[in-house]
Amino acid sequence: MGRVKTIARRSFLIGSAAIAGGVAFGTYLYKREGENPLLADLKPGETALNPYVKIDAQGITLITPRADVGQGAWSMQAHMIAEELDIDPATATLSPGPASAIYYNGVVGAEGLPIAATSDTLLARTGRDAVDVAGKLMGLHITGGSSTVPDMYDRLRMAGAVARETLIRAAMKQTGLPRDQLRTENGCVVLPDGLRIEYLDMAVAAADIEPVQDVTLRDPSQWRYLTKPQKRTDMVAKSTGTLTYGIDMMMDGMVYATTRTNPALGGGLIGFDAEAAQGMRGVRSVLPITGGVAVVADNTWRAFQAAQAVECDWGPSPYIGNTDEQFDAVANSMTDDHQDSRFKDEGDVVAALDGADVIEVEYRIPYLAHAPLEPMSVVVKMSQSRLDIWTGTQIPRFVQANMAKLTGMDAGNIHVHVLMSGGSFGRRLEDDYIAQAVEIAMQLPDTPIKMIWQREEDFSHDFPRPLAMAHAKGAVKSGALDAFDLSIAAPSVAESSLARLGQPAIGPDVAIVAGAWDQPFAIPNYRVTGYRTPAMVPISSWRSVGASGNGFLHESFMDELCHAAGVDPLAERLRLCWHDPSRKVLEAVGEMSDWGSDLGPNRGCGLAFTLAFGVPVAEVVEVLSTDDGIRIDKVFVAADVGRVLDPVNFEAQVQGGVIFGLGHAMNCELTYRDGVPEQDNFHAYEGMRLYQTPQITVRGLENGNKIRGIGEPAVPPAAPALANAIFAATGQRIRELPLSKSIDFI
Incomplete structure (x- = not known):
């Protein structure tokens, strides 16, 4: 990977380090330094210096950690970074990033306080500040409560501004010109004579520069994207059917699963007879899971049909039933x-x-019911030392922690890959369907498994x-x-x-x-x-x-x-x-x-x-x-x-x-x-x-x-x-x- 240089992190705002000829930037809100999660899984030639902006010779990656469940969150986050970084967000690669405490939500918890939004008293401000601190200390990587823009507005713009100013500093070093003779425009540093140096060409030089942390956010009068009608970054892919939702994920060697649990919530499973299901075309196995059964087959439809053929003896619901x-x-x-x-x-x-x-x-x-159009679905693959999960979720850190408890694995070996969601309305704040898929994976190690609920299962277990x-x-x-x-x-x-x-x-x-x-x-x-x-x-x-x-x-x-x-x-x-x-x-x-x-x-x-x-x-x-x-x-x-x-x-x-x-x-x-x-x-x-x-x-x-x-x-x-x-x-x-x-x- 070449020389590694660690740059001292500023205590209140910015952290940065340089690796392998590239540069990445991000922001912190408190004195406690956070671990940059992008450093853990770098490919040759990639550089990750901080959580939000990554640059290498091939392009710029913007990290948009709040989940997109159809509300345009990825696009909005990208535009906030791009506005200060001075790039066209359509030219960048967007990634939700890994599950990480660094992407904590410091706003969402305020909705649980008995403080009216109209209140601006010292007590109200103190309460909201306390929620922000708690969000960071707990690492609440979560999306909800209409909090994406309020929570990320300053953080992402500051990340973009720090990246922009650091790239200008790299250009100053390269050209010998002072700061007041340089400006940026659409992914380039522009010299007085009009010569343009692309950001990508300065990734190596910027890696040797301590990030510029004394930055001023641009006045709204200078904004190119924010407050203007925007073209959502996902619109072309959605319109052409090329966007990968959780349900679209495919892998070589994949098998297909579905589950059936008691439609009387909480009633559990007394016993089941899978003989008829096991003899159906394409069925590979019928497996027990908590409170029900899972069917694994060579395609989803056959799994659905076989699941209905399993004879189940359900227990009564413990809840008020009518x-x-x-x-x-x-x-x-x-x-x-x-x-x-x-x-x-x-x-x-x-x-x-x-x-x-x-x-x-x-x-x-x-x-x-939540009833999102995309039913609960997930792809999982588990080996002895690693568990990978691909799904649309609003709670990647909770998924990581809960699956660690379920499997006994270290949370650091559980990798949650967040995909676009086909709706949620709050349903993807839960991980019950993910736990079912992981239970299947524990019985079928080293096998990629796509688990999809039938619509009836989706409604009855909401x-x-x-x-x-x-x-x-x-x-x-x-x-x-x-x-x-x-x-x-x-x-x-x-x-x-x-x-x-x-x-x-x-x-x-x-x-x-x-x-x-x-x-x-x-x-x-x-x-x-x-x-x-x-x-x-x-x-x-x-x-x-x-x-x-x-x-x-x-x-x-x-x-x-x-x-x-x-x-x-x-x-x-x-x-x-x-x-x-x-x-x-x-x-x-x-x-x-x-x-x-x-x-x-x-x-x-x-x-x-x-x-x-x-x-x-x-x-x-x-x-x-x-x-x-x-x-x-x-x-x-x-x-x-x-x-x-x-x-x-x-x-x-x-x-x-x-x-x-x-x-x-x-x-x-x-x-x-x-x-x-x-x-x-x-x-x-x-x-x-x-x-x-x-x-x-x-x-x-x-x-x-x-x-x-x-x-x-x-x-x-x-x-x-x-x-x-x-x-x-x-x-x-x-x-x-x-x-x-x-x-x-x-």
């Missing part, structure tokens, strides 16, 4: 013994309701969004909202998820009330209480987590109180709203939708607002009521993420969130009978159809004081805006999702 009983358990948990939180308690709700004409209602939301129930009481006074008392009961996502990691859930679960307790409205008497329902079926995070359902609960009741007071829902929200960016999104959506105009007969507009993940979003849905049902015609959305880095992807993410939220509000639920989900494929879990998709108009505002993510915040207001629009058009108030239980859609 949906009605599950809702009874939720209702029964609304007692003092089960109170989990009361983060919002302003004024005196009890006194305000005493003697008032109280509006009292109940709302329900169901379990929801960790769904929890069901929830709300009791709401309110009162109006002198034509205005006076009291708002919302009690929400649901199982705890944190408790369930942490239990699968062998960890206790400490303190209240903010997700139970997220998107409800932290809304910026100055209602005189305002209380939101969370109640923790004892654990039932295992659950997990679902796109926008607690806010996904709480937006419906909070904003439906807000609309009811506005109509009871005889006030315009937009005007009353504006009157009550004390948060300036939130006020501006409400004003914007009102202007966009021409709120208050005469829509004509049988039409109605519904408004909803939710502040989630620090992003205020206001949505107006316009519907037409016909003899055949409700048609959704238009949706208007205003959202504020502080700075819109890519207007094209911003619009796409908002529109996708709206369609996702509307489709689930219209039709979707996961119900249980005898512990088994009754919906086992898309025919029984139908989202919004293409012909039902409305015109969606999006506006991005930039009044917030922090940069935020947009993958999830557009989801929560969609359901209540639709329900409120149906009320406006028909006079029918629907308080339970999915709405199709009460009304038809066309």
Whole structure:
């Protein structure tokens, strides 16, 4: 590999070293030095000096460690680095990098704090800083919570800037020219006479230069890519079918597997008879795994068919098995013994309701499956000393640690290769399917195995969004909202998820009330209480987590109180709203939708607002009521993420969130009978159809004081805006999702 030179690492920001005639750059946020994971697996001629930018004679590799589950995360990360490095991101190779603590997420944990995103007190800042430090110390290499851009915005731009300035320093050494006579342009250092020296030609020289750490990030007025419409780096490959998703991974000598475990969750396997399956064409083996069986065959279809031929004796589910009983358990948990939180308690709700004409209602939301289009799939290959895993995952470090426990191998010998995911919505925050594939690999060493779940297995073994129930009481006074008392009961996502990691859930679960307790409205008497329902079926995070359902609960009741007071829902929200960016999104959506105009007969507009993940979003849905049902015609959305880095992807993410939220509000639920989900494929879990998709108009505002993510915040207001629009058009108030239980859609 040639001479190795180690360059002293700066304590607070930059680390760097030089190997084999190339250079790589990256950033650190704290004094503790981190190990550069790229050094562990170098090919001849490659150089890895730090985690984010690698240069050799063949090209530039940008490390984009946050998982791409369809939201454009790899492309966005590449553009942030490329903006400061001064290269066209389309000319670089992108890699998610290995599982490593250096790629920790210091933002995602803040969503678990009982601190409103609008709070900027010393305590709030200290809490967020503590989460950042904890993320680094724990090595939380994780993607979720719309945290990619907020977490990586400074880090990746700084990595690019350090790389750029170090390459300029190398050019100074090579040419003898001072810094003020050199500039960069599109992957080159440009000399005063116009001569251009390509970055690649300076890789060897830069390896001998101590990285320039005193750098200034470019002024936004100089940006070439950020805030401009971007061409996503994966778009051509996706459009031509050449992109490798987890399910597309192929290897020589590969065998194909699928698994069957008890559809009654947690019931386990008493015994099985595989005689019929073993005699089927292409079947190589039927193997026991935890709680079920695996079939290995010469192609996936034959594995699927043989798996259904295995006769299994399943045990009963240990959980409450029927949906009605599950809702009874939720209702029964609304007692003092089960109170989990009361983060919002302003004024005196009890006194305000005493003697008032109280509006009292109940709302329900169901379990929801993640149901990504790409079912759970993984390729594994295990030898005596090494385990390789190829899959789309949001938790590569957890996969590494959990598979080390399962196999008894050292975590350093487990290599997680993250691939593009065909959707997730939170499902790929779990590694249950990976563990099954590893169990197969332990029985078939030195054999590459592709394991794919059947769609029915995918649905029946999901960790769904929890069901929830709300009791709401309110009162109006002198034509205005006076009291708002919302009690929400649901199982705890944190408790369930942490239990699968062998960890206790400490303190209240903010997700139970997220998107409800932290809304910026100055209602005189305002209380939101969370109640923790004892654990039932295992659950997990679902796109926008607690806010996904709480937006419906909070904003439906807000609309009811506005109509009871005889006030315009937009005007009353504006009157009550004390948060300036939130006020501006409400004003914007009102202007966009021409709120208050005469829509004509049988039409109605519904408004909803939710502040989630620090992003205020206001949505107006316009519907037409016909003899055949409700048609959704238009949706208007205003959202504020502080700075819109890519207007094209911003619009796409908002529109996708709206369609996702509307489709689930219209039709979707996961119900249980005898512990088994009754919906086992898309025919029984139908989202919004293409012909039902409305015109969606999006506006991005930039009044917030922090940069935020947009993958999830557009989801929560969609359901209540639709329900409120149906009320406006028909006079029918629907308080339970999915709405199709009460009304038809066309």
